Amino acid sequence: MLDWNEKLNRWTRRTVRELVSAEGRRARKEALLVAWPLALRRIRRDKARTLLFSLCVAASVCIYLLFSAFAAATTQRAVSGVEDLRLPCDILLVSGPESFSPADVRAVDRAPQVRTLETGYWFDALTQAGRLPLVGLKPGARAMGGFGAVLAGRMPQAAGEVALPEQVAALVTATPISSSRGFALGSEFGVRYVSNTGQMSEKVFTVSGVYRPVSDFATCVLVPASDALDITRSEPNAMFAFLSEGAFLDDAENRARSEAPGARIYSARTPERQMRGLVASVLSPSNLALLFVFCLSGLGILNLQLLSFLRRKRDIGVLRALGMDSREAGLLLFLEGLLLAVVGTILGTVLAYATTARLAPVLPYRLAIGTWAPLWAAVYSFIVFAISTWLPVTLSSRATVDQLLYNRRVYLNPNLSCAHCGRCGGF
Amino acid sequence: MSEEPILHCHELTKRFLAGDGVLAVDNVDLAVRRGEFVVITGASGSGKTTLLNLLGGIDRPTYGEVILDDRKYSRLSENALARLRRTKLGFVFQFFNLLSDLTAEENVSLPMRLCRLSEQAISDRAQMLLEEVGMLGRASHSPFELSGGEQQRIAIARALANNPSVVLADEPTGNLDSRNARAIIDLFRRFNKEKGQTFVVVSHDQHVATAADRVVTLVDGGIAGIVEGPAGGGAPC
Secondary structure, three states, rough: OOOOHHHHHHHHHHHHHHHHOOHHHHHHHHHHHHHHHHHHHHHHHHHHHHHHHHHHHHHHHHHHHEEEEHHHHHHHHHHHHHOOOOOOOEEEEEOOOOOOHHHHHHHHHHHOOOEEEEEEEEEEEEEEEOEEEEEEEOOOHHHHHHOOOOOOOOOOOOOOOOEEEEOOOOOOOOOOOOEOOOOOOOEEEEEEEEOOOOOEEEEEEEEEEEOOOOOOOOOEEEEEEHHHHHHHHHOOOOEEEEEEEOOOOHHHHHHHHHHHOOOOOEEEOOHHHHHHHHHHHHHHHHHHHHHHHHHHHHHHHHHHHHHHHOOOHHHHHHHHHOOEEEEEEEHHHHHHHHHEEEEEEHHHHHHHHHHHHHHHHHHHOOOOOOHHHHHHHHHHHHHHHHHHHHHHHHHHHHHOOHHHHHHOOOOOOOHHHOOOOOOOOOO | OOOOEHHHHHEEEEEEOOOOEEEEEEEEEEEOOOEEEEEEEEEEOHHHHHHHHHOOOOOOOOOEEEOOOOHHHHHOOOHHHHHHHHHHHHEEEEEEEEOOOOOOOHHHHHHHHHHOOOHHHHHHHHHHHHOOOOHHHHOOOOOOHHHHHHHHHHHHHOOOOOOOEEEEEEEOOOEEEEEEHHHHHHHHHHHHHHHHEEEEEEEEOHHHHOOOOOEEEEEEEEEEEEEOOOOOOOOOO
């Protein structure tokens, strides 16, 4: 008994040979000449099926195109109100409680898009205002410049003294400079970090200074150098990357993602991306509903095609008895489905563009069908056509003339043991 | 009529697997001579139609062999068998089985289209055949616009379209009144006599049997007897 691999190889060889050989081309052309007029006749005659099939495809295509246009418009509106995240660097990579290995740091550093890379620390700070993320920078770090001028307290000066600027996207509004978001001079806050032994540890710091940059981007706190020693000795879990001249942010982010796969990556565009994700998650139930509608319409079309085949078993049997071979019989059903799918796709696309043009002037935002959306709609139509046509085509090809002509049950697998097991009931 | 057999079967057996297994055709040996008019008769369920289907390559035997013009069916693939049916065999069915999408002329043209003849040749031969069966005036009519007798005439023209070696007819008069049945048999007989066409007709109509060169009687799937028919005995058609 041949295994599946061998069967597949044989089938591929035979198909390729048929496709490329002159005889195969001639046979296909002749089969097309026989099947085409019959398919056209059937489409013209079977008006109910033609109408239902085309309308099903057209409605699905139209709904998809309109939905994609509305989704794109909604996303655009949501994103347009989002401000870029102001970071002290171009890209910030955070590995979570675990540290980056030296190999990870080297890999990111060697990326052509990255000009300068600094390492630092990312902590969960437990303050009076709740849990806040903090970054720790070494004195003199270039990233420190990103936090702007010191308005209160002091910048880190002693070696080993660590600045912990609060890493938040939201702007800090008018708060007393000596007490910002839970950080008050002389107050204490806890930091969770992975210690040198690899255990999760918590350390309590006393705030020795609070400062805030001009941009109000973040609040920064100073801790005494003696307190910070334990942390600076541990491996860094944050990387601050500055891009090379002319490098694209998206490229750099993708590269960073591939070099440090487990890391959380932040850039100026993170809020926009998050907003897009948020809109997508809001739209996802609608997408699911749309998919469900598509599946239903696909099933409807499959049902139509199957019914059409079952109703015409005898006709196909007569054609086979008169000498039409199984490939030509399959081609006949294939052409019918293809024609109806093409007509439905064109109809649906025209309908969608017409609706968009009609709605655009009365909507307060821009509504347009995307460049690639019609292509995806065509792909959808093709999938529906392929699934709905595969079953009747396969059945008509595999059925014997006797089964078709005398309206006997047809089975997908012509093997006798399959055909007579009786479990599936056949078609 | 030549003595040379054009279609013959040897130890032909067909067993259907449904239920306990039904032996529809049991070890049949039959040779049909070129230009012969053979009628296969028998009670309902005696295996007439199954035998005809096996002779026509519509069904495959469980055992045995069918040979048409020295070509063994068992050695042919489904598609090769389809090509053989296309060129060497013509079929006439009890329920006419004309394609309702096509006109009478297009139905007659269909086997020729399957043989990839030129449009001109198809048109000329279809007109000629329609004229011979007396249906030229109804060429553009759809099957549902025709009576049973007329539909069967079109089916006969279709069966003769590619000038097949053998025409196989399954109860061709079974769905017709006696006047139309007689007309159809006369048509068969005319083609048999004038064109030397070989006919194998399944029927339990006595009138059909009277037109036969030989009458083969089937009982329980096996041949119970073969008698020379009145036509075979030299009786006028």
